[in-house]
Amino acid sequence: MRILSGIQPSGALHIGNYFGMMRPAVALQAEGEALYFIADYHALTTVRDPQALRENSRRVALDFLACGLDPERATLFRHSDVPQVTELAWILSAVAPMGLFERAHSYKDKLARGMAATVGLFSYPILMAADILIYDSDIVPVGKDQKQHIEMTRDLAVKMNETFGQSEPDGRIFKLPEPRIQAATETVPGIDGQKMSKSYGNNIDIFSDEKEMRKRVMSIVTDSTPVDAPKDPANSTIFKLYSLVASKEEIADMRERFLKGGTGYGDFKKRLFEKLWEYFAPMRKRREEILNDKSYIDDVLARGAKRANELANQVMERVRAAVGLR
Numbered sequence: 001m002r003i004l005s006g007i008q009p010s011g012a013l014h015i016g017n018y019f020g021m022m023r024p025a026v027a028l029q030a031e032g033e034a035l036y037f038i039a040d041y042h043a044l045t046t047v048r049d050p051q052a053l054r055e056n057s058r059r060v061a062l063d064f065l066a067c068g069l070d071p072e073r074a075t076l077f078r079h080s081d082v083p084q085v086t087e088l089a090w091i092l093s094a095v096a097p098m099g100l101f102e103r104a105h106s107y108k109d110k111l112a113r114g115m116a117a118t119v120g121l122f123s124y125p126i127l128m129a130a131d132i133l134i135y136d137s138d139i140v141p142v143g144k145d146q147k148q149h150i151e152m153t154r155d156l157a158v159k160m161n162e163t164f165g166q167s168e169p170d171g172r173i174f175k176l177p178e179p180r181i182q183a184a185t186e187t188v189p190g191i192d193g194q195k196m197s198k199s200y201g202n203n204i205d206i207f208s209d210e211k212e213m214r215k216r217v218m219s220i221v222t223d224s225t226p227v228d229a230p231k232d233p234a235n236s237t238i239f240k241l242y243s244l245v246a247s248k249e250e251i252a253d254m255r256e257r258f259l260k261g262g263t264g265y266g267d268f269k270k271r272l273f274e275k276l277w278e279y280f281a282p283m284r285k286r287r288e289e290i291l292n293d294k295s296y297i298d299d300v301l302a303r304g305a306k307r308a309n310e311l312a313n314q315v316m317e318r319v320r321a322a323v324g325l326r
C-alpha cells in the first residue's frame with residue numbers, strides 16, 4: 001500500500017494541520033510505503049517572496065520531522081524536486097473538463113476572500129491530482145477541506161483510463177486513490193470557531209512560544225453565558241480543542257464542569273492552554289535536537305528526492321507511452 005500527502009509551506013504549521021493530516025500521516029508510516037512532501041509548487045500560487053518560500057519549506061520539513069515523521073520509514077521530499085509532476089499536470093489538463101474545476105470550493109473560496117484569479121489558482125487541483133497519481137498512491141490522509149480535490153483526482157484518473165488505458169495490461173493507467181479523513185479531526189476549529197486556517201488568521205501554531213500560544217488560546221471567541229450558568233460543550237471551541245489533547249477522564253471532567261455551571265470560560269481556556277503546551281512538549285524537544293544537527297534536514301530531503309524521482313519516473317514512462325509522447 002502506498003500512502004501520499006502534501007502540505008503547503010505557506011507559513012508556520014498549526015494544530016489543524018497537525019490533527020487533520022500530520023498525526024494520521026505519522027500513524028500510517030507503519031502501514032505501508034509513505035511519501036510526504038512539502039508542496040512548494042502549490043505555495044507559489046500565494047507566496048510572492050522567494051526567500052520566505054525557501055525558509056518556510058525547510059521549516060515545514062523541520063516541523064514535520066519534529067512531529068514524528070520518521071525518515072527511515074517514510075520518504076520526505078520537496079515537491080519541486082520532482083518537476084515531472086508539472087509535466088503530468090499538463091497531460092491531465094488536456095483531458096480535464098473545465099466544468100469540473102469551475103465547481104472547486106477552494107478556488108471559489110479564495111476568490112471570495114479577495115485573491116486575484118490566476119490560472120495557477122484555478123488549475124491547482126490538476127497539479128494536486130498529478131501529485132497523487134504520479135506515485136500510484138492508494139491512500140491520501142488529509143483534512144476534510146481537501147476531500148473535493150481527491151474526488152477530482154479520481155475523476156481525472158477515470159477520464160485518463162477511459163481515454164488512454166486500452167493498451168495497458170489491466171486496462172488502466174492510473175490507480176484510483178482513496179482519501180483517508182479522520183472523522184474526529186476532519187475540521188479542527190480556529191480561535192473564532194471557523195475552520196482553523198492561516199489565511200483566516202485564526203490559527204494556533206504548533207511551535208509558537210509559550211506566551212504567544214497562551215495569548216492565542218486566551219483569545220478564543222466564546223458566547224456571553226455568565227460564569228454561574230451551565231454551558232454547552234458541544235458548541236464550544238475550547239471543549240473541541242481540549243478533546244484533542246486531554247485524556248478521557250479529563251475530557252469527561254471538563255464536560256461535567258461545562259454542564260454544571262460555576263466555571264468561567266477563562267478558567268477552561270487556562271486548562272486548555274496547559275494541556276496543549278504539555279501535549280507538544282516532546283515535539284518541541286525533538287525539534288531542538290534536529291536544529292542542532294546541521295545537515296540532517298538536507299540529508300533527509302536529498303534521500304527523499306531520490307526515492308520520489310525513482311517512483312515518479314516509472315509512472316511517467318507508462319504515461320508518456322500511453323498518450324503517445326514516446
Ligand code: TYM
Binds near residue numbers: 022142197
Ligand atoms: P494545506 O497545506 O492547506 O494543509 C495541509 C493538511 O492539513 C489539513 N488541514 C486541516 N485539517 C483539519 N482541520 C483544519 N483546520 C485543517 N487545516 C488544514 C489539510 O486538509 C491538509 O491535509 N492542497 C493541499 C496540499 C497538497 C496535497 C497534495 C495534499 C498538495 N498536493 C496531494 C494531499 C495530496 C493543501 O493545500 O493542504
